[in-house]
Amino acid sequence: MLFSSNITRIQSFIILGFPGLSPQYHGAASAVLFLVYLAIVVGNIFILVFVISEKSLQKPTYLIFCHLALTDLSFGTVTLPKIISKYWFKDSIISFFGCFTQMFFVHYLGSVMSFLLLVMAVDRFIAICIPLRYPVLITNNNIFALCGFAWFIPLPLMIIVTLQALGLPYCQSNTILQCYCDHISLTNQACGNDLKIVQVITLCIAMFCLLLPLAFILISYVSIIIVILKMSNSAGRSRTLGTCTPQIFITCLFYLPRCFVYVANTVRFSFSIDVRILLILLYSLLPAAVNPLIYCLKTRDIKRTLMKRIKTNKIRVELKIRNN
Template identity: 35%
Template sequence: MATLNQSEVLEFTLTGFPGLPEQFYSLVSISFFLIYNISLYANLIVVVLLLLRRHLHQPMYVIIGNLSVSDLIFDTLTLPKIIAKYWSGDGSLSYTACFIQMFFVHFLGTLDSYIVMVMAIDRYIAICKPLRYHSIMSNRLVAIICLVFWIFAAAIGLSVITSGLMLPFRGTNRVKNCFCSFNPVAVLSYVDSASSRSTRFVVAVLSHLCPLSFIVYSYIIIIQKICSSGRTENWRKAFYTCTTHWLVIGLYFIPRLAVHTYNQLQLTPNADLDVFLICLYTFVPHFTSPIIFCLRTKEIKTTFGKVFKCNISNYKY
């Protein structure tokens, strides 16, 4: 059976953590299962609330809604397979399924960077230019910006799998990762993939460093603005908010850029540490971001409380 690149590999096998002793398989599968469920329900709650409650149809929540949809798709396409690998030993993916997963991994990974950037810019305008906020930001403008980034990120994903499909594979098919992404799959090719991986490195760094630069700049200006206000209460609240935001942003960007950099420098870190860092920047932000960016805000908590009480009342009667 021939593939597009006449590959003899018909399927790939996810190794997850290559050096993990078998007695820890159940613990890892339960951990991934809990992560998936927390992410699933947290992001679903955000999406459902934003769809059903008109007073939440605001630019900030439109941005958060896009982030939640992206994270829902990503986790649903990746986590069930790695859970099955550790739960029942089924870690195999067909050649086609692996590259479809690769497309969404790079597509949605890039998208998240730009959506978080839009969120930071929105907060910058809201805090630093409050009187002009509604004249600058609107639901329509935010929806258009997010749509542009969905299309742009999809183009990045297509460019990645196009590079991957041009590589021939024969024999070795064990992907040292929890999902199919470009570098762990490309190194399995029996031809030199250094050039393709270098190109991918440049694209990845630009795709993540550009949004990160805007995010850093936005938060620096926000902190300066609040410091200049001279109000201790505002400073404390802003410091707490920025700290929690930066926790999520740091988890997303710092390990990601570190992994891309040492892969490009051809350093050989511990394989299990490599997979751990990838899981850290991939899955942890997906269940922490809806909680920190949305569910902990007063407006969302009040709305969720009303919906919950209403459902309880209807159930009683």
């Protein structure tokens, strides 16, 4: 990295979090964020362990849920501990390379999630629109391959984004106006002739990772809805719609808040810094915390297996008490 004589290398960054938050609420903020992280960890580990331990659930749809849970768990672990420590232990310093590492994983995991949602949409499209081909096209091995591509495709792109950002000289403040390091927050502290080029390239990569999957997802779900509406049997319509309701909820939670923020930026609808940060946290972390509930409450097989396991354990406990 090259620096001119009047530019000093930044050794670390300061995570500002919520700029307008009064110090008296720092403890409450850290407690809320800790509870969110606890929900993310417990919920997503439960989904992973439950699906892996139940052979009846080791089907393509639930294997996709496992990949989504792993992504949500990783994202929460990458972002939340640092901001919790900022409010809990007054530790707001993150190293220069630590910030870029966090930035890489923030955007990489977000991109992986986008492609996994595309895989999920393809799974539902084939299951509903061409059901006779489903057992042939959607197998566990094929899902593993598709999910593998979802993890691999964003990897070189995010490496490019990170290396380009690393190559910029940083001559502004070292304060990150966010709860974690992301590309916009970091490059706002950069300068130099290459800054605009880096921002344009990053925007194009972001649009590829978000909008391209979203376009195919929309086409898939529109096709699914058309097929469902054409069904003559109302019970069949309701049952078929129920099989893709969890996927629609998860997709909406991921994309709708992001689209709202992007549209607001486009029409120049201004937010305060604190509201913007809160919106970003909501669309980043709320899906990770809520998705396990959607899997359990809205997915028939998981709900049925879970209730069966609970009843079995309850009977065992009652028998144990009687024997004693």
